[in-house]
Amino acid sequence: MSPPVYLDYAATTPVDPAVARAMMQCLGAGGAFANPSSIHGPGRAAAALIEQARAQVAALIGAEPQEIVFTSGATESSNLVVLGVARANADRGRHIVTSRIEHKAVLDPCGRLEKEGFRVTYLAPDSSGRVDPAAVRGALRPDTLLVSIMHVNNEIGVIEDIAEIGALCRAEGVAFHTDAAQSVGRIEVDVGRLPIDFLSLTSHKIYGPKGVGALFLRRGARALLQPLTFGGGQEGGLRPGTLPTHQIVGFGVAAEQAAAYRQIDHSRVAALRDRLWAGIERSGGVHLNGEVAPRVPQILNVSFDDVEGESLVRALSSLAVSTGSACSSATGDPSYVLRALGRSTRLAEASLRFSLGRFTTADEIDYAAEEVRREVARLRGVSPHAPGRSAPAPQESASPAGGRLDSRAGGLMEDVERLFRELPAGGAIPDGAGTVLRGEAGGPAEEVWVRFHLLVDGDIVKDARFEARGCPHTLATAAWLASGMPGRRRDDALRSGPRAWARTLGVPVEKLGRLLVIEDALRATLRSGPGRGHHE
Ligand SMILES: *Cc1c(COP(=O)(O)O)cnc(C)c1O
Secondary structure: OOOOEEOEOOOOOOOOHHHHHHHHOOOOOOOOOOOOOOOOHHHHHHHHHHHHHHHHHHHHHOOOHHHEEEEOOHHHHHHHHHHHHHHHOOOOOOEEEEEOOOOHHHHHHHHHHHHOOOEEEEEOOOOOOOOOHHHHHHHOOOOEEEEEOOOEOOOOOEEOOHHHHHHHHHHHOOEEEEEOOOOEOOEOOOOOOOOOOEEEEEOOOOOOOOOOEEEEEOOOHHHHOOOOOOOOOOHHHOOOOOOOHHHHHHHHHHHHHHHHHHHHHHHHHHHHHHHHHHHHHOOOOEEEOOOOOOEOOOEEEEEEOOOOHHHHHHHOOOEEOEEOOHHHOOOOOOOHHHHHOOOOHHHHHOEEEEEOOOOOOHHHHHHHHHHHHHHHHHHHHOOOOOOOOOOOOOHHHHOOOOOOOOOOOOOHHHHHHHHHHHOOOEOOOOOOOOEEEEEEEEOOOOOOEEEEEEEEEOOEEEEEEEEEEOOHHHHHHHHHHHHHOOOOEHHHHHOOOHHHHHHHHOOOHHHHHHHHHHHHHHHHHHHHOOOOOOOO
């Protein structure tokens, strides 16, 4: 199998070869490895490389080199601002304004400050993801210390109006911070023209190494900050510790390249993004998140009707993309950004973020669009009559070929994988075929819906099919049960239950609740028909 197509550039980017070369020259005995704080020759040489990188990073955003502090990344930069400004000025006020769709790098330090007695206003964006500058103005209080609104949202790519928000903060004398991790290198960011006091950026989103980033602080804004760590006094005492020369030098080269490539990257990627959307849109039942707002070209976030989030992601294992699905997040919650836009939990879970970059090709985009169309159709094909579905798809074309599987062949996990890929017995048994028992459980608002169709002759099951919308384990279990039924007595269908099924198929315990829905559907099915031995 070929490696997945990488469409997750908003999560991180590969290091550009020129960046890697520059970094290598700072590592070995023959390179600029000396401590840049040392006053001997090799130390001064390393320090000079760092100052060169500082100038390169500053130039990318229109800053002066002395306005750049190197950190470990945008998370640290944002923590430094949010915690540093609040704690240093607690005697002046205890209020902060931010938005609900900020990165956790801003939300989590805000949450920390609430525990320390600060108040935080979390502004809701409109349904396209834009934070209204008027709402920011309305949230300001006499004791407001800081406003933090991101430049570009990392999930949906929407560009916030930071020029307007920064201007009104300045007019009110409130410090303004923006998290620009997703905008720097993608769209123009010029602190010479934008009224910004603090700006966070990071190297690994612009083809530089991970573990290094920067905080821009406008001249004079330093006085508003207190450091988080204390030590050797590097970076003006704001961020002490031996500077990682190789990381910083790599970041500098990446910044220089970002400035040079920005226009080319932008138009090329925009064309690929449009091509991807055109390909995905053909599936129907898709929603482009942030559609009406100005967006960066690198990010395309799409919600899919009538599919379950985890199954969608599993089915698309040939693509490296991000998802709004709870199962893939550390917190177990569906995307809070899409929820803040007003998407339902179910739709938020059934969402994919495609993010494109410098090395994305048209072939990859065409392949990705085709994979999405095929897998969405396949998953929708096993739930053609799901409650709440708008237009049932023709089931014949999309439902997989029948055929029984021997569940004992191969490892257990592999079985689930294979059952999920093939979904034997998926679809419906049409009316008029004979005595068909039907029953279902779960519903449109729930994460699982299952319906069985059993064609019976007296006590004997002649054919069995299922329709379902659910996670991969749910679909695989329903497929396994249905495909094993033909030829057996219908009473046998419930001889074993969810725990036994889970053991046989290796379904994790936290999914057991979903198997109970399958059992309910099966019970309802068996109850639905004429009694034993009775023919219609
Ligand atoms: C990636 C990202 C971060 C985190 O940056 P790190 O350098 O990984 O700490 C913060 N904010 C946004 C918007 C991001 O996209």
